[in-house]
Amino acid sequence: MAILQEQGWTFSLPFSSFSDYSQDEKALLGACDCTQIVKPSGVHLKLVLRFSDFGKAMFKPMRQQRDEETPADFFYFIDFQRHNAEIAAFHLDRILDFRRVPPTVGRLVNVTKEILEVTKNEILQSVFFVSPASNVCFFAKCPYMCKTEYAVCGNPHLLEGSLSAFLPSLNLAPRLSVPNPWIRSYSLAGKEEWEVNPLYCDTVKQIYPYNSSSRLLNIIDMAIFDFLIGNMDRHHYEMFTKFGDDGFLIHLDNARGFGRHSQDELSILSPLSQCCRIKKKTLLHLQLLARADYRLSDVMRESLLEDQLSPILTEPHLLALDRRLQIILQTVEGCVEAHGEQSVIATDPAEQSAPDSSQANLDKLRAG
Numbered sequence: 254m255a256i257l258q259e260q261g262w263t264f265s266l267p268f269s270s271f272s273d274y275s276q277d278e279k280a281l282l283g284a285c286d287c288t289q290i291v292k293p294s295g296v297h298l299k300l301v302l303r304f305s306d307f308g309k310a311m312f313k314p315m316r317q318q319r320d321e322e323t324p325a326d327f328f329y330f331i332d333f334q335r336h337n338a339e340i341a342a343f344h345l346d347r348i349l350d351f352r353r354v355p356p357t358v359g360r361l362v363n364v365t366k367e368i369l370e371v372t373k374n375e376i377l378q379s380v381f382f383v384s385p386a387s388n389v390c391f392f393a394k395c396p397y398m399c400k401t402e403y404a405v406c407g408n409p410h411l412l413e414g415s416l417s418a419f420l421p422s423l424n425l426a427p428r429l430s431v432p433n434p435w436i437r438s439y440s441l442a443g444k445e446e447w448e449v450n451p452l453y454c455d456t457v458k459q460i461y462p463y464n465s466s467s468r469l470l471n472i473i474d475m476a477i478f479d480f481l482i483g484n485m486d487r488h489h490y491e492m493f494t495k496f497g498d499d500g501f502l503i504h505l506d507n508a509r510g511f512g513r514h515s516q517d518e519l520s521i522l523s524p525l526s527q528c529c530r531i532k533k534k535t536l537l538h539l540q541l542l543a544r545a546d547y548r549l550s551d552v553m554r555e556s557l558l559e560d561q562l563s564p565i566l567t568e569p570h571l572l573a574l575d576r577r578l579q580i581i582l583q584t585v586e587g588c589v590e591a592h593g594e595q596s597v598i599a600t601d602p603a604e605q606s607a608p609d610s611s612q613a614n615l616d617k618l619r620a621g
């Protein structure tokens with residue numbers, strides 16, 4: 254299935270579109286208090302690509318080989334961005350039936366023919382160079398680490414990357430960027446309250462909008478998703494304002510997932526383990542994916558085969574998903590034992606009478 258059309262490309266740096274400033278760009282322009290987020294830097298190099306049919310996509314280039322694990326001494330905020338994590342996260346999100354990640358595919362891009370030769374952006378043209386190994390490379394224009402050492406290179410022209418369908422412009426579909434209540438400290442000093450206070454969720458539950466809407470349950474869904482992919486970098490989440498407080502959370506930016514398959518970062522599950530709440534729909538779906546005939550790693554492996562850059566994940570990463578799924582289910586079991594099903598498993602009033610559609614949805618996905 255061709256999710257993105259790619260007939261001929263024109264390109265621009267993200268800076269060109271006024272209505273679509275990212276956190277990076279806002280930081281560059283001094284337009285936001287970005288102390289909580291990672292500084293805009295050359296290692297975050299990404300491009301907004303424009304297609305000849307006026308479609309747009311966010312392109313993140315390959316920075317790390319699929320079989321490389323993030324070194325144990327790396328902090329999450331200096332970790333690489335992985336194009337394959339973006340792709341795998343899209344598939345996982347769909348398999349979990351969240352559908353909150355914009356469609357993302359892997360592509361080989363010819364950086365010379367499809368970027369350098371077609372862009373009219375002089376800044377972008379100026380950052381291209383040919384490396385000593387005769388590969389065509391480019392780097393980012395930004396305050397930090399924006400030198401040739403941090404460039405990405407074709408081989409000699411082809412570069413792997415992820416392409417995420419671009420969200421509608423902020424003028425058409427305004428979005429809010431909200432700090433995650435379980436945000437991590439982005440410095441070496443100090444801990445956040447959730448890390449030291451086991452009753453933190455009681456505080457969150459009293460604060461708008463977590464006190465009445467399904468927002469907290471959505472945060473818990475997101476934590477489950479992030480725990481499965483091992484993403485510790487969910488500092489903010491975005492929502493379309495048009496859907497109000499109960500709107501869905503967009504699972505944007507999953508590039509720091511799938512860094513370590515040998516470690517399960519339990520702290521990512523804190524919203525679930527501290528609040529002891531989960532949507533019934535999510536739980537039923539997770540239970541289905543723990544069954545031998547719908548095993549999560551098998552469904553993921555199958556789904557990822559559809560991508561042009563397959564294999565997207567190494568086997569250890571796929572198997573880690575099964576192990577982490579068990580941890581999530583055990584966490585829920587522990588909660589039920591402590592607080593009772595009534596308090597832990599949240600039934601959506603709209604779904605109370607609807608038959609469970611998890612299995613039918615998954616069957617549809619698997620049938621392609």
Ligand SMILES: Nc1ncnc2c1ncn2[C@@H]1O[C@H](COP(=O)(O)OP(=O)(O)OP(=O)(O)O)[C@@H](O)[C@H]1O
Nearest residue numbers: 274275276277291297311355417418419420505506
């Ligand atoms: N598919 C998309 N469509 C539209 N906007 C997007 C898309 N993906 C990302 N963005 C915007 O760009 C911002 C930065 O993207 P992303 O978080 O993926 O990259 P990053 O390099 O990790 O940046 P940051 O350090 O700001 O988190 C997002 O917060 C979002 O506002």
Ligand SMILES: [Mn+2]
Nearest residue numbers: 486505506507
């Ligand atoms: Mn980010």
